[in-house]
Amino acid sequence: MNLHTIETGLFKLDGGAMFGVVPKSIWQKSNPADTNNMCTWAMRCLLIEDGDRLILIDTGIGNKQDEKFLSHYYLHGDDTLEKSLAAKGFSKEDITDVFLTHLHFDHCGGAIVREGEKLVPAFKQAHYWSNEKHWDWAVHPNDREKASFLKDNILPLQESGQLKFISDQEGVEFQQDFKVRFAFGHTDAMMLPQLTYKDHTIVYMADLLPSIGHIPLPYVMSYDMFPLQTLKEKKNFLEEAAANNYILYLEHDSINECCTVQQTEKGIRLKDTLKLADL
Template identity: 75%
Template sequence: MKLYTIDTGFFKLDGGAMFGVVPKSIWQKTNPADEFNLCTWAMRCLLVQDGDRLILIDNGIGYKQDERFLKHYHLHGNDTLEKSLEHHGFSKDDITDVFLTHLHFDHCGGSIERLEDGTLVPAFKNANYWSNKEHWQWAVEPNDREKASFLKENILPIQESGKLKFIDTVDGVSFTENIKIRFAYGHTDAMMLPQISYKGKTILYMADMLPSVGHIPMPYVMSYDMFPLKTLNEKKKYLEEAVQNNYILFLEHDPVNECCTLQETEKGIRVKDTFKLSEI
C-alpha cells in the first residue's frame, strides 16, 4: 500500500463560522483572518494505492461552478487535482474508486465535469463513486440550512452515470483489507471517516470532524455543523481514542499541517507533533 497527499488548492471561509462560539481574539492566534474576516483553508485529499485499486478520498471544489459562485470562496494557490495526481505519476483515468466522505461542495465538487455543451459527466470515468444511503438521501433532500452546501450538479450526475455505490452504515465496516470506515453524525448526517492501516500505524482521515490543528480544543466546533453538541461528543470520543492508540490524523482543511498526533495535557487534549504524510 502507498499513500499520497493530493493538494487541490486553497479557499477562504469566514473565521467566525469556522470556529463557532470561540471568540476571534482566541482563534485568530492560530488561524489569522484577512480584512474581511476570512481565513485560508486547504482542500487536501488523499490517494490510496491498495493492491489493484487506486482510491481517491474526496476531490475538492472542482472547476465547473460559475464565477459568481467561486468568487465567494476566493480559490487560490498553484495546486490542482490534476497537477497533484500527475506529480505522483497518475491521471484521473487511473482512479478506480472515488470515496466521498460527504457531499458538501468542497469535498465532492471535483467529482463531476461540465463539457463545452453543458453536459455533466463523471470526472473519473473509470471509477466507482462511494457514499452511503443515509447520507445520500440527506444530500438529495437537503434541509434549508444545509442545502447551499449540497449542489445538485455535484451529486445527481453520479447516480445518473450508474457509477454510484453505497457503503453499509456500520461503524468499522471494511472498505478494503487495509481500510475500515468510521461514521460521524454531527457535522452532517453519516459522514464517513476512512481509518487506514499503514506501515504498522493507524491513520484516521478526519474530513470535517477536525478541520485543522486549530480545532483540537473541545469547544472549537464549526457553526457549519448541523448538530454541534453531537459533534462535541463525537470529537471527544475520536480524539481520546486517537491519544490512547497514537493515531495519526490526516487533516483535510489545515492550511499548513498535513498530519498530526495528539497528547493529553493539563489543558486537555492538544497537538503533539505535526508532519507531512511523506514523513511517515
C-alpha cells in the same frame, strides 16, 4: 499500500463560521484572518495505491461552478487535482474508486466536470462511494444545509450508473486495512476512512477535525448541523486517538498535513505535526 497526499488548492471561509462560539481574539492566533474576516483553508485529498485499486478520498471543490459562486470562496494557490495526480504519475483515468466522505461542495465538487452542456463524472473508470443514509440526507436537504449540497455535484453521480453505496455500519471494511468510521454531528453519516499503514493507524478527519486549530473541544464549526453531537464525537475520538497515537490526516489545515494529539492538564492538545512522507 502506498499513500499519496493530493493537494487541490486553497480557498477562504469566514473565520467566525469556522470556529463557532470561540471569539476571534482567540482563534485568530492560530488562523489569522484577512480584512474580510476570511481565513485560508486547504482542500487536501488522499490517494491510496493498493494492488489493482487506486482510491481517491474526496475531490476538492472542482472548477465547474460559475464565476459568481466561486468568487465567494476566493480560490487560490497553484495546486489542482489534476496537477497533483500527475505529479504522482497518475491521471484521472487511472482512478478506480472515488470515496466521498460527504457531499458538501468543497469535498465532492471535483467529482463532476462540465463537458459542453453536460455534467459528467470526472473519473470515467471509477466507482463513486457514498452511503444511503448520507445520500438521502443530501438529496433531500434541510434549508440550513442545502447551500452546501449542490445538485450539480450530486445527481450526475447517480445518473451515470457509477454510484455505489457501502454499509453505514460502524467499522465496516471498505477493503483490507481500510475501515470506515461514521460521524453525525457535522452532517448525517459523514465517513472517516481509517487506514492501517506501516504499523500506524491513520484517520482521514474530513470535517470532524478540520485543522489543528480545532483540537480544543469547544472549537466546533458553525457549519455543523448538530454541534453538541460533534462535541461528543470529537471528545470520544480524540481521547481514543491520544491513547493509541493515531495519525490524523487533516483535509482543511492549510499548513499542517497530519498531526498527533496527547492528553494534557488542559485536555487533549496537539502533540506533533508531520507529513505522510515522514512515515
